[in-house]
Amino acid sequence: EVELVQSGAEVKEPGASVKISCKVSGYTRTDYYIHWVQQAPGKGLEWMGLINPEDGEVIYAEKFQGRVSITADTSADTAYVEVSSLRSEDTAVYYCATDPPGVDKFDYWGQGTLVTVSS
Amino acid sequence: SYELTQPPSVSVSPGQTASITCSGDKLGDKFVCWYQQRPGQSPVLVIFQDNYRPSGIPERFSGSNSGNTATLTISGTQAMDEADYYCQAWDTTDVGTNTVVFGGGTKLTVL
Numbered sequence: 001e002v003e004l005v006q007s008g009a010e011v012k013e014p015g016a017s018v019k020i021s022c023k024v025s026g027y028t029r030t031d032y033y034i035h036w037v038q039q040a041p042g043k044g045l046e047w048m049g050l051i052n053p054e055d056g057e058v059i060y061a062e063k064f065q066g067r068v069s070i071t072a073d074t075s076a077d078t079a080y081v082e083v084s085s086l087r088s089e090d091t092a093v094y095y096c097a098t099d100p101p102g103v104d105k106f107d108y109w110g111q112g113t114l115v116t117v118s119s
Numbered sequence: 120s121y122e123l124t125q126p127p128s129v130s131v132s133p134g135q136t137a138s139i140t141c142s143g144d145k146l147g148d149k150f151v152c153w154y155q156q157r158p159g160q161s162p163v164l165v166i167f168q169d170n171y172r173p174s175g176i177p178e179r180f181s182g183s184n185s186g187n188t189a190t191l192t193i194s195g196t197q198a199m200d201e202a203d204y205y206c207q208a209w210d211t212t213d214v215g216t217n218t219v220v221f222g223g224g225t226k227l228t229v230l
Contacts, residue, residue: 035219037162045154045162045205047219059216062120095161104209105152105167112161 002026004096004110011116012086019082020113022096027108030054033099034079035106036070040092050099051079086117121210123222130228137193139225141206144187149208151189153182156224157202165204166191193227201229 007021022034036048049060053072060068072079083090094113097106124142131137141151151169154162164173166182169189179194189208193200206222 037221044203044224045156045207045221047221050219059218061218097162103167104150105164105173106154106162106207107164107167107173109161109163 002028002098002108004098004108006094006096006110006113009114009116011118013119014087014117016086016117017082017084018086018115019080020094020096020115021078021080022110023076023078024098025077027098029100031101033101034070034072035097035099036068036079036081037095037097037106038064038092039095039112040089043092045095048081048094052101053079083115086115088117090115091117120212121208121218121220123206123208123220125204125206125222125225127223128226128228130230131193131196133198133229134195137196137200137227137229139191139193139204139206139227141189141191141222142187143189143208143220146187146189146208147185149184149210151182151184152207153180153191154205154207155200155202156205162205196227196229198229201227203227 003025005023033050035050038046048064051058051070069082096110098108153166156162169184170182181192203224205224
């Protein structure tokens with residue numbers, strides 16, 4: 001059974017950084033992308049970027065370029081997203097999702113991590 | 120940047136057919152996925168590559184994509200289908216980078 005387990009909720013002050021993890025287990029393929037998706041309260045899904053853990057290739061959505069960093073530790077089957085210079089608009093649930101190359105689908109999702117930015 | 124447009128809401132009576140549209144420039148030239156998200160839960164893939172259902176997704180879910188519009192159809196809609204639905208596609212930027220786009224989401228109400 002495939003499972004994506006994300007780290008727990010975070011409360012951060014404006015200007016701080018947050019790093020969220022996503023551990024993948026049970027995936028039958030060794031090659032897959034991991035995507036990160038932001039969902040602000042009451043809003044829709046917004047794609048942040050992806051990483052190919054095998055070669056480290058990262059692609060960011062234009063909106064998140066510069067303030068977001070996506071990394072992966074293949075030895076731990078874990079991906080990370082770090083958001084810096086947090087502001088209130090970054091308050092959201094952040095999801096990771098797997099995507100087998102060539103099929104273009106987000107087939108499994110993590111449970112989501114709520115990040116609250118508040119002073 | 121590429122945009123996908125969905126109606127904010129769709130209503131359907133139980134047992135009837137619900138259709139949710141997703142519009143984008145030459146969308147028919149791309150593959151479209153659909154995700155269901157119930158309140159407080161993570162999204163779930165219900166359709167990929169325009170019209171394929173993952174295992175475990177009921178047959179009443181189907182999809183199509185042609186021209187500028189993709190459509191998610193739910194036949195014999197049940198109360199449990201009440202949720203937000205998002206379409207998703209890949210876009211290639213001017214510099215050849217592949218990026219992902221989501222539609223704004225459609226709230227399906229079964230009443």
